[in-house]
Amino acid sequence: MRRTWFITAFVFALVAAACTGGDDGGGDGANGAGGGPVELILWHGFGTVQGEPDAEWQSLLDRVDEFNASHPDIHVTSIRCCTNDKALEKVTVALQGDEAPDITYQYGSSLAQLAAAPGLVDLTEWTQRPEVAWADFIPGATAAAVYEGKVLGVPALIDNLAVVYNVDMFEAAGLEPPSPDWTWDDFRAAAAALTDPATQTFGLAFPADASEDTVWHFDPMLWQAGGAILSEDGTQAAFDSEAGVRALETLRAMAVDDGSMYLDLQNAKITDLFNSGNAGMIITGPWDLSGLTDVTYGVQVLPGFDGDHQTIAGPDMWCVFDHGDVRREAALEFLTWYTAAEQIRTDTLATGHLPVRTSVLEEPGLTDELEASFPGVGVFAENVANVQQARPVTATYPQISVAMGEAIVAALLGEKTSQQALDDAAAEVNDILALPA
Amino acid sequence: MERVRRALTSDHAVGWAFVAPSVLLVVVFGLYPIVSGLMLSFQKASLLSPVREFAGLENYRAILGDDRLKQAAINTVYYTILFVPISIVGSLAIAVALNRGIAFIRAYRLAVFIPVVTSTIATGIMFLWLLDSHYGLANFVLGKAGLGPFGFFEDPRQAMPSLVGMTVWGWLGFDTIIYLAALQGIPQELTEASAVDGASQWGTFRSVTWPMLGPATLLLVVWSTLSALQLFDEVFFVTKGGPLGRTSVVVFYVYRLAFEQGLAIPLAGFAAAIAYILFLVILMLTLIQFWLGNRVVHYSS
Numbered sequence: 001m002r003r004t005w006f007i008t009a010f011v012f013a014l015v016a017a018a019c020t021g022g023d024d025g026g027g028d029g030a031n032g033a034g035g036g037p038v039e040l041i042l043w044h045g046f047g048t049v050q051g052e053p054d055a056e057w058q059s060l061l062d063r064v065d066e067f068n069a070s071h072p073d074i075h076v077t078s079i080r081c082c083t084n085d086k087a088l089e090k091v092t093v094a095l096q097g098d099e100a101p102d103i104t105y106q107y108g109s110s111l112a113q114l115a116a117a118p119g120l121v122d123l124t125e126w127t128q129r130p131e132v133a134w135a136d137f138i139p140g141a142t143a144a145a146v147y148e149g150k151v152l153g154v155p156a157l158i159d160n161l162a163v164v165y166n167v168d169m170f171e172a173a174g175l176e177p178p179s180p181d182w183t184w185d186d187f188r189a190a191a192a193a194l195t196d197p198a199t200q201t202f203g204l205a206f207p208a209d210a211s212e213d214t215v216w217h218f219d220p221m222l223w224q225a226g227g228a229i230l231s232e233d234g235t236q237a238a239f240d241s242e243a244g245v246r247a248l249e250t251l252r253a254m255a256v257d258d259g260s261m262y263l264d265l266q267n268a269k270i271t272d273l274f275n276s277g278n279a280g281m282i283i284t285g286p287w288d289l290s291g292l293t294d295v296t297y298g299v300q301v302l303p304g305f306d307g308d309h310q311t312i313a314g315p316d317m318w319c320v321f322d323h324g325d326v327r328r329e330a331a332l333e334f335l336t337w338y339t340a341a342e343q344i345r346t347d348t349l350a351t352g353h354l355p356v357r358t359s360v361l362e363e364p365g366l367t368d369e370l371e372a373s374f375p376g377v378g379v380f381a382e383n384v385a386n387v388q389q390a391r392p393v394t395a396t397y398p399q400i401s402v403a404m405g406e407a408i409v410a411a412l413l414g415e416k417t418s419q420q421a422l423d424d425a426a427a428e429v430n431d432i433l434a435l436p437a
Numbered sequence: 438m439e440r441v442r443r444a445l446t447s448d449h450a451v452g453w454a455f456v457a458p459s460v461l462l463v464v465v466f467g468l469y470p471i472v473s474g475l476m477l478s479f480q481k482a483s484l485l486s487p488v489r490e491f492a493g494l495e496n497y498r499a500i501l502g503d504d505r506l507k508q509a510a511i512n513t514v515y516y517t518i519l520f521v522p523i524s525i526v527g528s529l530a531i532a533v534a535l536n537r538g539i540a541f542i543r544a545y546r547l548a549v550f551i552p553v554v555t556s557t558i559a560t561g562i563m564f565l566w567l568l569d570s571h572y573g574l575a576n577f578v579l580g581k582a583g584l585g586p587f588g589f590f591e592d593p594r595q596a597m598p599s600l601v602g603m604t605v606w607g608w609l610g611f612d613t614i615i616y617l618a619a620l621q622g623i624p625q626e627l628t629e630a631s632a633v634d635g636a637s638q639w640g641t642f643r644s645v646t647w648p649m650l651g652p653a654t655l656l657l658v659v660w661s662t663l664s665a666l667q668l669f670d671e672v673f674f675v676t677k678g679g680p681l682g683r684t685s686v687v688v689f690y691v692y693r694l695a696f697e698q699g700l701a702i703p704l705a706g707f708a709a710a711i712a713y714i715l716f717l718v719i720l721m722l723t724l725i726q727f728w729l730g731n732r733v734v735h736y737s738s
Contacts, residue, residue, distance in 0.1 A: 089696055092484050113700035116486040200571045209677055265591045265680050266565055278572070395701030402698070410681055413593065 045084035140387035153317025191260035194280035203260035205279035209267040210405035221247035237426035299376040478709035496710035517665040528612030550610040561675040619653035651734035
């Protein structure tokens with residue numbers, strides 16, 4: 001009898017112990033009260049190369065160490081929370097448990113969604129501090145940091161789309177390497193010349209999973225042809241215009257009529273195909289270059305419509321979450337230092353990242369130095385000047401993206417004509433935009 | 438006081454005390470999300486924001502008007518209709534084949550089970566390349582047999598059957614093991630008696646083996662239907678609902694709504710409502726299956 005009492009009590013005690021404990025709330029930082037440095041948590045999603053931090057991650061670690069050494073009253077701990085693709089999800093989940101970090105690296109496209117998160121710091125006031133030199137950031141990047149009039153992110157990375165081509169394949173096909181003023185007709189002809197059904201070689205490998213990746217390949221072509229995604233007042237779709245059809249037709253003709261485009265419907269094979277010599281060209285950004293180890297590649301700006309070679313950028317952002325005045329101010333101090341011209345310059349040369357500050361970008365000799373250490377990056381750096389427009393930063397954008405993505409893929413698969421596909425998508429987008437906010 | 442003491446030290450109380458940790462785990466990780474999901478389905482909410490606006494039955498009413506949801510539901514039913522019969526028949530055939538004492542039988546059984554324990558992502562990547570219409574081994578081999586190149590995951594009409602093929606391959610081993618155990622539980626005297634009575638192999642199977650497999654078959658039909666209706670992993674990792682939404686299934690659509698499209702626009706409540714309807718459908722279907730099954734299945738004591 002006494003034994004069963006004991007066992008019962010013991011089990012209940014175990015259960016009670018298991019249920020309590022383990023909830024510290026408010027993240028793992030500390031306020032610095034009581035003499036210690038202010039503890040900040042920074043989340044990022046940079047990758048590894050064979051198990052070791054890659055150049056981006058290493059550069060971040062070095063910069064953070066430098067900051068911690070020179071600012072003894074603040075200590076930043078950087079944590080790789082996930083891949084950058086999942087950063088928004090990870091923060092969403094963390095917010096549920098009240099464990100968001102102080103600083104987080106996010107895709108610029110996530111800003112409109114993060115805006116709903118409690119505790120996201122409005123950086124508008126901060127951007128006006130003279131030491132921040134907000135006007136020095138690349139305009140395309142700062143434009144993407146603003147949501148409903150508030151600045152919600154600090155540009156962390158800027159990139160853009162250009163064409164990466166296989167030098168040897170061009171030579172073998174008797175083609176001149178692409179010139180900076182090449183047109184989409186030239187592009188289409190080159191792709192056709194590079195295509196060889198016998199060896200399953202394609203002129204172009206294109207992301208066709210109907211995700212935002214598909215859409216942002218289409219956007220610069222739309223803009224070059226004089227079109228726009230939404231109307232001026234943002235209440236109507238505008239991509240089903242003549243310009244939109246012209247852009248989509250070019251792609252559709254390559255996929256369906258010429259058969260020169262490999263459609264990667266799961267968006268998992270493009271880099272592998274290029275790297276193995278099965279695709280002659282890909283439209284991508286500087287992040288892919290380090291993986292192209294098996295081929296000799298060249299980089300050229302996007303082909304143009306009527307001399308317009310504008311491209312698209314996908315800026316990534318640092319966002320700040322509020323964990324009290326002390327930590328917030330410390331986080332802002334860190335970001336002011338981290339995004340200062342000197343640190344941007346060091347990071348650029350260490351990683352091949354395009355500089356997010358105009359002053360650094362226009363420094364004489366910088367693009368040459370970049371090109372020397374990271375072949376191909378020089379063209380991307382110069383292409384930053386071609387970044388003129390940004391995608392809409394709105395709460396409805398994810399749904400607009402789905403509609404446009406499906407339209408593009410429907411045309412590429414030959415299921416719909418370009419006009420029909422864009423019209424259907426525009427109708428869907430107009431319904432979405434008509435819903436009350 | 439004496440009654441309290443007796444109650445607390447009875448077998449009853451001790452039993453509960455021992456299962457309390459597991460029960461608590463199930464309650465916390467199972468019941469809590471179920472209840473809070475139900476509450477969410479009556480609200481307009483985003484997972485990023487603590488703001489919760491009461492919306493009554495609006496989410497449930499919106500279910501009927503959503504075209505993409507309709508497509509996802511049709512796809513899910515189509516998938517289930519293909520997956521369940523193929524799984525049951527295929528796994529039974531393989532189990533019968535494995536129910537022998539020939540050499541290396543253990544190796545064959547292991548080989549059948551390996552796909553089940555292989556990670557979904559690894560299987561997915563393998564099938565993506567295997568079934569690639571240009572570079573895949575599948576089209577290469579089929580081409581040698583004179584069969585034209587197939588689009589598989591790249592053709593809107595072939596994507597779902599390809600998905601069925603991939604998932605059947607991945608999960609057949611599980612059903613096979615269950616059937617194998619059931620087959621080995623059939624007393625040999627029964628099958629021998631049937632043979633002695635002059636029945637053919639097929640005759641024995643039909644009148645002795647198959648009825649004895651009733652309970653296992655019922656279990657597997659219920660289980661396979663449940664899993665098929667809740668398909669997510671393979672869609673998320675491999676096809677991402679494409680091409681053009683032809684492999685989008687209900688759970689995948691719910692995920693998209695709650696985590697991708699419904700953060701800035703509050704759609705998490707709508708997603709929860711869909712999940713609840715799916716729950717009710719699965720519950721009803723399972724009850725029907727058990728009711729039908731119990732009338733047909735012969736349970737030997």
